[in-house]
Amino acid sequence: MSxxxxxxxxxxxxxxxxxALDGILHGIEKEGLRTDAQGSISQTGHPASLGSALTHSxxxxxxxxxxxxxxxxxxxxxxxxxQFLQELHCYTYQHLGxxxxxxxxxxxxxxxxxxxxxxxxxxxxxxxxxxxxRVGLExxxxxxxxxxxxxxxxxxxxxxLWPVLRELQHSNENLQAFRSAGYFKLIxxxxxxxxxxxxxxxxxxxxxxxxxLGRDHDLEQWDExxxxxxxxxxxxxxxxxxxxxxxSGLNICFNHLDSYIKTLTQAINTPYPAYEKLGVxxxxxxxxxxxxxxxxxxxxxxxxxxxxxxxxxxxxxHALRERGVEYIEVRNTDIxxxxxxxxxxxxxxxLDAFLVTCLLSDPSDVNSxxxxxxxxxxxxxxxxxxxxxxxxxxxxxQITVPEWGKLILSDIHKTAAILDQVSGDNRYSDAVSAQQxxxxxxxxxxxxQILDRMKTSGLGYEAFVLQQSRxxxxxxxxxxxxxEQQQYLEKLGVGSAEEQRQIxxxxxxxxxxYLANYLAQ
Numbered sequence: 001m002s003x004x005x006x007x008x009x010x011x012x013x014x015x016x017x018x019x020a021l022d023g024i025l026h027g028i029e030k031e032g033l034r035t036d037a038q039g040s041i042s043q044t045g046h047p048a049s050l051g052s053a054l055t056h057s058x059x060x061x062x063x064x065x066x067x068x069x070x071x072x073x074x075x076x077x078x079x080x081x082x083q084f085l086q087e088l089h090c091y092t093y094q095h096l097g098x099x100x101x102x103x104x105x106x107x108x109x110x111x112x113x114x115x116x117x118x119x120x121x122x123x124x125x126x127x128x129x130x131x132x133x134r135v136g137l138e139x140x141x142x143x144x145x146x147x148x149x150x151x152x153x154x155x156x157x158x159x160x161l162w163p164v165l166r167e168l169q170h171s172n173e174n175l176q177a178f179r180s181a182g183y184f185k186l187i188x189x190x191x192x193x194x195x196x197x198x199x200x201x202x203x204x205x206x207x208x209x210x211x212x213l214g215r216d217h218d219l220e221q222w223d224e225x226x227x228x229x230x231x232x233x234x235x236x237x238x239x240x241x242x243x244x245x246x247x248s249g250l251n252i253c254f255n256h257l258d259s260y261i262k263t264l265t266q267a268i269n270t271p272y273p274a275y276e277k278l279g280v281x282x283x284x285x286x287x288x289x290x291x292x293x294x295x296x297x298x299x300x301x302x303x304x305x306x307x308x309x310x311x312x313x314x315x316x317x318h319a320l321r322e323r324g325v326e327y328i329e330v331r332n333t334d335i336x337x338x339x340x341x342x343x344x345x346x347x348x349x350x351l352d353a354f355l356v357t358c359l360l361s362d363p364s365d366v367n368s369x370x371x372x373x374x375x376x377x378x379x380x381x382x383x384x385x386x387x388x389x390x391x392x393x394x395x396x397x398q399i400t401v402p403e404w405g406k407l408i409l410s411d412i413h414k415t416a417a418i419l420d421q422v423s424g425d426n427r428y429s430d431a432v433s434a435q436q437x438x439x440x441x442x443x444x445x446x447x448x449q450i451l452d453r454m455k456t457s458g459l460g461y462e463a464f465v466l467q468q469s470r471x472x473x474x475x476x477x478x479x480x481x482x483x484e485q486q487q488y489l490e491k492l493g494v495g496s497a498e499e500q501r502q503i504x505x506x507x508x509x510x511x512x513x514y515l516a517n518y519l520a521q
Contacts, residue, residue: 005411008360009418011168022422023158024352025074025327026081030335030342031149033102034066039466040109041116041147042066042099049095051493052500054121054130058088058492061119063134063146068092068101074154074327078348085341090481091489093473103469104337105236106207107147109225109462116143124504125514126313129289136288136295139278144211148241149335151343154307155355156327157182176324180257182359183306183325187254188366189358190304191374193408194332195381195392197354199401200435201347202233202382203334203446204241206454206461212240226460233385233447234334237303237378250293252300255365261321264300267293268317290519303332303378315521330355336446337465338453340472349431350412357415386442405439 012018034042045065046053053061062069070088072081089101102108110116118134121127137146162179171178206228212219217240219227228235235241250267253259275291289295297316308326310319330351335342366374377392381401384390391398409432416428438444443452454464481489509517 002361002411004363005357005361005414008165008168009414012164013418015164015168017164017168018418018421020158020161020164021356021419023076023160024356025076025154025156025158026078026348026352027074027154027327028070028072028081028085028343029152029154029329030070030085031062031151032068032070032335032342033108033147033149034068034096035100035102035108035466035469037098037100038109039100039102039462039469040111041107043115043117044099045117046119047095048497049493050092051496052122053119054124054127054496055499055503056492056496058084058489059092062149063119063137064143065117065119067119067147067149074156078352079345082341082343082345082348086476086479087481087485087489089341089476090479091486093477094481100466100469100473102149102465103335103342103472104465105149105204105234105334106241106461107144107149107211108465109208110144110147110210112213113138113143116147118143122500122504124500125507125509125511126503127500128511129515129518132286133289133295133298135286137299139287140275145241147211148236150236150331151333151335153330153333153343153348153351154327155330155352157356157359180306180324183328184254184256184260185361185363186328186355186359187304187306188364189361190328190330190355191254191366192362192370193354193358194303194374195377195385196405196408197330197332197351198234198237198378198381199385199405199445200350200438201333201336201446202237202385203336203338203342203450204234204236205229205232205447205451207235207240208462222454223460225462226454228451228461229383230451231384231387231390232382233445234332234382236334237332238382239379250300251368252302254302254304257306257320257325260306261317264294264297264317267300268295268297289515303330305329305331313518315518318521328355334446337468338446338449340475345427346431346434349428350435353412353416353419353428353432356419357412360415361411386445386448402439406436409436409439 036042046061050059058071060069061067070085072084075081118138121130162175165182166178206222206226209225209227212227219229222228251263253263270293271291272293275288278287280286280288280291294300306320306325307329308319308323310316373393380390380392391400392404394404413429413432416432419428420426442448457464
C-alpha cells in the first residue's frame with residue numbers, strides 16, 4: 001500500500017487540498033433480533049406501533065419478523081449517525097413491552113427453524129416480492145443463517161474530492177467513471193486488508209448451541225448451551241455464518257464496475273440445477289423468485305458492496321450501471337455485545353481512516369490467486385485470529401498477524417494525521433493507536449474480552465448476552481429522547497402505515513406480471 005498512499009497524501013497536502021477530505025458521509029444500518037423476556041426469539045409480529053416495515057425509512061425488518069433493522073440517514077459526522085442510531089434504539093425500546101433487543105450478532109436461543117417467522121410486508125406487489133425473496137432464502141439456505149445480525153457501515157467520500165483526485169492523477173475519465181473506479185480501488189484494497197478488521201473488531205467467538213442443532217461441526221463445548229472456538233474472532237463471518245455452497249463457485253469480480261456488473265448479472269441469470277428442481281411456483285404459491293444462482297443482487301453475500309440509491313422498483317445493478325457508484329457498504333462488522341450500540345465512536349473513526357487509506361493506496365487489480373489468499377487469510381482470522389504464532393500469507397510469504405497488522409496500521413496512521421488536520425483534533429490518530437494495543441495484546445480484542453467476561457461471570461453465551469441486552473436497554477432508555485425526535489419518529493410511524501396502504505391501493509398489475517417486469521430489467 002505504502003508508496004501510492006504516500007504519493008497521494010503528499011500531493012493532496014502540497015496542492016492545499018486537505019479540506020477536500022472534509023464532508024465524508026456516514027450512515028449506519030444495524031440489525032437486531034427481538035427476543036422475549038427470557039431470551040428466546042420473539043414470536044410476535046413486527047410492532048405495529050413502530051410503523052410499516054415496508055415504508056418506514058429508519059425502522060424496518062430484515063429476514064424475519066423478529067429481526068429489526070435500524071437505518072440512519074447519511075451524516076457528515078459519524079457521531080451524528082451514532083446519536084441517531086441511539087435515538088432509534090430508545091424509541092424502539094419504548095414500544096417493545098417486556099421484549100429485549102439481542103445485543104450480539106449470533107442469535108439467541110432458537111428452538112428450531114419453525115420458531116423463525118419470515119418477515120411480511122403487506123399485500124402490495126413490492127411487499128410480496130420482498131416476502132417471496134425471503135421464502136427463497138429459506139429454501140436455499142435454511143432459516144437459521146438468516147437470524148444472524150450485523151452492522152453495515154455506509155461510507156461516501158465528499159463530491160468535492162473526486163475532481164481534485166482526478167486532476168492530481170492526470171485522469172481524462174468523466175467524473176462518474178472516475179468516481180466509480182476510485183470506489184472499486186477502495187474495495188480492492190479493503191479486501192486485501194479486511195482480515196485486520198475481523199481481528200480488531202470481531203465480536204462473535206461463541207454462539208448458542210441451538211444455532212448448530214442437527215448440523216455437524218467441530219466447535220468446542222463451553223457449557224451445555226454454548227459452543228465456541230478458543231481463538232476465534234468472528235464466527236459470524238466464518239463458514240458457519242454468511243456462507244453457502246451455491247455461491248462458493250461464484251467468481252464475482254470486484255476489480256472494476258463493468259466486470260462487477262457483468263459477473264453479478266451472469267449469476268442472476270444463470271439457472272442452478274438444485275433450485276430448478278425445487279421449482280419456482282406451485283399451487284401453494286411461490287417458493288422463490290426464480291431458479292437462478294441468485295434470485296436478486298442482494299442474495300450475494302460479500303463483506304463489502306458498491307452501492308447506489310435505486311429508484312422505486314429499480315434493480316440495484318441497474319442503478320449502478322446507469323449512474324455509477326455512490327457509496328460503499330462495509331458488511332463485516334459484528335455487533336459488539338460490550339457496547340450499548342454494538343459500535344462506538346473510536347471504531348467509526350478507525351473505519352474512516354482505514355477506508356480513506358484503501359482509496360489512496362495500491363491501484364493494482366486483485367488477480368484470482370490473490371483472491372484465494374484473501375479468502376484463506378480471512379478464514380484463518382475468523383476462526384483462529386488470536387492463536388499465538390498464527391501466520392497469514394502476504395505476497396506469497398508467511399507473516400504473523402501482529403507483523404502484518406503493524407505494517408497496515410503504519411499506513412493508516414499517515415492518513416489519520418491528515419484527517420486530524422481536517423477535524424482539528426487527534427481523534428483519528430488516537431483511534432489507530434488504540435488498535436495497535438490489540439495487536440500487541442490479543443486479550444484486548446472484543447472477542448477475547450467477551451470470552452473473558454463469560455468466564456469470570458460463570459455465564460454461557462445466551463445468559464451473558466441477555467444480561468448485556470438488559471444492561472444496554474437501561475443505559476439507552478436513561479439517556480432518553482428529546483421531544484422533537486420523539487415527535488418526528490411518531491409522525492414517521494403513522495405516515496409509513498398510510499404510505500403502505502396507498503401503495504397497496506395503487507397497484508394495477510397482477511404479481512406475475514410485476515415480477516416478470518422487475519426481473520427483466
